Amino acid sequence: MNVLILGGSGFLGTAVAQACVRSGATVRVLSRSGRATAGEGVRGDVRLPRLGLSAAELARVRTETTHVVFCFGSVSWTSGPGEVLETHSSGTRSALAFLRELPHLRQAVHVSSLLALGRSEGRITNRELYTGQRFRNWYEYGKYCAERLVRDTPELPVGVVRFGPVLGPDPRGGRPDTRHGLPMAFPHLLAGYPVHLARRGDFPCWITDVSSAAEIVLKALDKPIGRATWTWFDPALPTLGEVFTEVCRPWGVVPKIVEAAPLGRFTRLIGERVGTPRELADYAEPWLDLDVDVLKEIPEPWPVPDPDYLGATGEALRAGTASTETLRAGAEKRALS
Numbered sequence: 239m240n241v242l243i244l245g246g247s248g249f250l251g252t253a254v255a256q257a258c259v260r261s262g263a264t265v266r267v268l269s270r271s272g273r274a275t276a277g278e279g280v281r282g283d284v285r286l287p288r289l290g291l292s293a294a295e296l297a298r299v300r301t302e303t304t305h306v307v308f309c310f311g312s313v314s315w316t317s318g319p320g321e322v323l324e325t326h327s328s329g330t331r332s333a334l335a336f337l338r339e340l341p342h343l344r345q346a347v348h349v350s351s352l353l354a355l356g357r358s359e360g361r362i363t364n365r366e367l368y369t370g371q372r373f374r375n376w377y378e379y380g381k382y383c384a385e386r387l388v389r390d391t392p393e394l395p396v397g398v399v400r401f402g403p404v405l406g407p408d409p410r411g412g413r414p415d416t417r418h419g420l421p422m423a424f425p426h427l428l429a430g431y432p433v434h435l436a437r438r439g440d441f442p443c444w445i446t447d448v449s450s451a452a453e454i455v456l457k458a459l460d461k462p463i464g465r466a467t468w469t470w471f472d473p474a475l476p477t478l479g480e481v482f483t484e485v486c487r488p489w490g491v492v493p494k495i496v497e498a499a500p501l502g503r504f505t506r507l508i509g510e511r512v513g514t515p516r517e518l519a520d521y522a523e524p525w526l527d528l529d530v531d532v533l534k535e536i537p538e539p540w541p542v543p544d545p546d547y548l549g550a551t552g553e554a555l556r557a558g559t560a561s562t563e564t565l566r567a568g569a570e571k572r573a574l575s
């Protein structure tokens with residue numbers, strides 16, 4: 239396999255690049271920075287025609303690439319429509335156009351998110367995408383648009399792999415990024431502040447670890463997935479409450495998870511008053527009714543999530559943070575802003 243990973247310098251893309259290299263594939267990693275921890279780094283931009291590659295680079299990529307992974311764009315829940323749609327929608331459109339120019343393309347994989355389903359009602363399987371849902375933020379809508387575009391190209395060998403939140407120590411090393419997504423709650427909880435969750439977080443959050451997620455993408459390239467959609471999450475199905483508890487454990491902190499009655503504006507306001515990250519308030523009750531049998535559509539054997547990846551996330555955060563006082567100061571600044 240000669241794999242081109244678009245966004246391969248990021249959290250998930252790096253783990254995918256490492257898994258591909260371990261499997262013996264030749265790997266090229268494209269991003270705006272051009273950095274690569276595994277494989278060869280190439281500077282490019284998915285929003286530009288032909289990914290913004292130089293003529294020489296373009297010729298090499300065209301003749302050599304057999305497999306492509308779409309793993310670009312941040313997971314920020316707070317980005318505005320311009321940034322999100324440019325990356326996830328226009329970027330996906332131009333990446334799909336690029337696939338048409340690859341004479342030896344055998345399989346591409348689009349990394350999607352369960353959040354593309356937004357506030358869907360009813361049981362979700364791998365078939366559903368638009369169910370009349372509303373979206374909590376532009377990120378969800380961007381991921382919806384990207385998957386829609388992929389589904390609308392039946393002539394291309396592109397499959398979809400959906401994940402919920404992905405955790406674990408960053409494969410690039412360093413402190414886990416707590417600026418976006420679910421990890422935004424960690425500094426807040428570790429600093430001793432409460433989070434309001436329906437059923438005190440006793441509902442699945444479809445989480446997985448970065449290593450098993452990367453193995454699933456590799457399997458999708460290698461099997462190959464074809465035009466199918468797969469959904470992967472840790473089969474042990476940790477609840478949101480358990481995730482918070484396990485990430486806080488290495489700090490000796492028991493997270494303050496407060497019961498939030500069916501979430502309404504009032505609970506939301508209380509949460510925000512005590513500093514709960516505003517974006518998290520939208521995820522304080524069960525996110526979607528996912529059919530757990532979707533896992534069975536992934537050919538076995540399944541990868542085994544790293545044991546204690548939640549604790550390891552907390553450890554990695556601890557190694558890169560001065561003290562709980564630093565966290566408290568950060569959480570307070572956030573609450574006041």
Ligand SMILES: NC(=O)c1ccc[n+]([C@@H]2O[C@H](COP(=O)([O-])OP(=O)(O)OC[C@H]3O[C@@H](n4cnc5c(N)ncnc54)[C@H](OP(=O)(O)O)[C@@H]3O)[C@@H](O)[C@H]2O)c1
Nearest residue numbers: 245247248249250269270271283284309310311312403404
């Ligand atoms: N992390 C999760 O929990 C999770 C869960 C489900 C799905 N996903 C999906 O997985 C993908 C990667 O997520 P991540 O957590 O790895 O994000 P990340 O760490 O922010 O990585 C994003 C990657 O995309 C690159 N990128 C951004 N804009 C680009 C552009 N215009 N052209 C080329 N490359 C660009 C970034 O590099 P440069 O900034 O240098 O360009 C980086 O390599 C996203 O599509 C996300 O929706 C993630």
